[in-house]
Amino acid sequence: MSPGPISTNGIGIANLPNQRHKIVAKRGTNFTLMVVGESGLGKTTFINTLFTTTIKEHKNQNKRHAKQTDKTVEIEITKAELEEKTFQVKLTVIDTPGFGDYVNNRDSWLPIVEFIDDQHESYMRQEQQPHRGEKLDLRVHSCLYFIRPTGHTLKPLDIEVMKRLGSRVNLIPVIAKADTLTPNDLETFKRRVREVIAAQNIQVYQCPIESDDESSTKRNMNIMAAMPFAIIGSEQDVTTADGRRVKGRQYSWGVAEVENEDHCDFQKLRQLLIRTHMLDLIATTEETHYETYRQAQMETRKFGEPKQKKLDNPKFKEEEESLRKRFTEQVKLEENRFRQWEQHLIAERDRLNKDLESEHSHIKDLEGELERLQASMRRK
Numbered sequence: 001m002s003p004g005p006i007s008t009n010g011i012g013i014a015n016l017p018n019q020r021h022k023i024v025a026k027r028g029t030n031f032t033l034m035v036v037g038e039s040g041l042g043k044t045t046f047i048n049t050l051f052t053t054t055i056k057e058h059k060n061q062n063k064r065h066a067k068q069t070d071k072t073v074e075i076e077i078t079k080a081e082l083e084e085k086t087f088q089v090k091l092t093v094i095d096t097p098g099f100g101d102y103v104n105n106r107d108s109w110l111p112i113v114e115f116i117d118d119q120h121e122s123y124m125r126q127e128q129q130p131h132r133g134e135k136l137d138l139r140v141h142s143c144l145y146f147i148r149p150t151g152h153t154l155k156p157l158d159i160e161v162m163k164r165l166g167s168r169v170n171l172i173p174v175i176a177k178a179d180t181l182t183p184n185d186l187e188t189f190k191r192r193v194r195e196v197i198a199a200q201n202i203q204v205y206q207c208p209i210e211s212d213d214e215s216s217t218k219r220n221m222n223i224m225a226a227m228p229f230a231i232i233g234s235e236q237d238v239t240t241a242d243g244r245r246v247k248g249r250q251y252s253w254g255v256a257e258v259e260n261e262d263h264c265d266f267q268k269l270r271q272l273l274i275r276t277h278m279l280d281l282i283a284t285t286e287e288t289h290y291e292t293y294r295q296a297q298m299e300t301r302k303f304g305e306p307k308q309k310k311l312d313n314p315k316f317k318e319e320e321e322s323l324r325k326r327f328t329e330q331v332k333l334e335e336n337r338f339r340q341w342e343q344h345l346i347a348e349r350d351r352l353n354k355d356l357e358s359e360h361s362h363i364k365d366l367e368g369e370l371e372r373l374q375a376s377m378r379r380k
């Protein structure tokens with residue numbers, strides 16, 4: 001679904017056909033955003049940056065500051081209300097622990113995928129109740145995947161996790177800490193990431209580009225061209241060389257500005273999330289991702305039957321795969337051993353046959369000799 005006419009400065013929803021706008025505006029919209037990625041890539045910092053640049057007051061102020069330097073160790077949910085013009089958004093942001101930095105932590109993305117599935121499951125169960133009142137809805141409308149700014153390409157772990165996320169939610173890839181790459185390296189890196197995403201068939205969010213007016217269409221194209229979005233996060237206000245106070249990161253060579261389009265795509269990403277495509281993200285979650293989940297569950301379970309955790313649990317699938325691999329390896333090993341043993345037996349048989357042959361010919365010789373001896377005896 002397209003969010004309808006979109007204004008450049010206000011939230012897209014303010015321009016919806018009147019009736020729909022009234023309904024949504026009265027109730028407010030729930031929008032849930034999740035951040036995922038390896039450890040220490042600035043996920044928590046990004047959330048704080050988004051809050052401080054978007055919302056003046058938000059709940060959990062203290063908690064936010066406590067989170068600043070700490071490693072995130074569990075899934076953390078923060079709610080904030082966002083008011084733009086006459087329209088209200090109840091924003092829920094889900095911060096997740098980073099993974100992949102040491103061996104034991106490699107699989108810690110599994111609970112994140114499970115969390116997403118669980119939200120679909122919980123919503124589906126509420127829908128099946130006879131009294132369908134206000135539902136508790138934590139379905140993830142948009143999931144930002146943080147990519148380490150290596151300058152090379154996506155890692156196998158990224159590909160694996162992104163594939164699983166892309167089939168479940170609106171996946172938006174972002175390049176973390178964009179200030180650590182030169183503009184040229186950043187462009188090359190972006191291109192490589194896009195190529196791998198295409199080659200690996202990773203499903204990423206594609207926002208509708210066509211709009212009613214030309215300038216909106218142009219802006220949408222501009223936003224989409226920036227994917228994967230390069231991000232700079234910062235909780236500090238710093239002073240630029242020309243004396244402006246901005247959110248940014250101070251370096252000896254100058255300031256990397258969060259909200260400067262020449263420095264990174266933070267503004268474009270925020271525009272896509274909060275302004276232009278929020279409704280589309282919500283609608284595609286409902287119509288595509290939730291629907292896919294619901295249908296898959298309907299095909300495998302009877303109405304009201306509890307979810308068979310094991311069957312669709314990615315962790316279980318993982319275990320099953322590694323078990324199968326181990327089993328195949330064992331079988332191969334045994335087959336090899338058997339083949340070697342068989343060859344050994346054949347060689348042994350050949351050797352014995354040869355021995356037997358030579359024994360036979362020896363016997364033959366002896367028999368011949370015996371015959372000759374007997375004949376000469378008879379003649380005497």
Ligand SMILES: Nc1nc2c(ncn2[C@@H]2O[C@H](COP(=O)(O)OP(=O)(O)OP(=O)(O)O)[C@@H](O)[C@H]2O)c(=O)[nH]1
Pocket residue numbers: 037038039040041042043044045046068069070071072073096097098099176177178179180231232233234249
């Ligand atoms: N250069 C640079 N550093 C950043 C940026 N964003 C965050 N950092 C720094 O990176 C470090 C880790 O940031 P966090 O926000 O805690 O990272 P995280 O992804 O939440 O880490 P985990 O919770 O462990 O997964 C901190 O020292 C931040 O100041 C950025 O855009 N550029």
Ligand SMILES: [Mg+2]
Pocket residue numbers: 043044045070071072095096097098
């Ligand atoms: Mg964190």
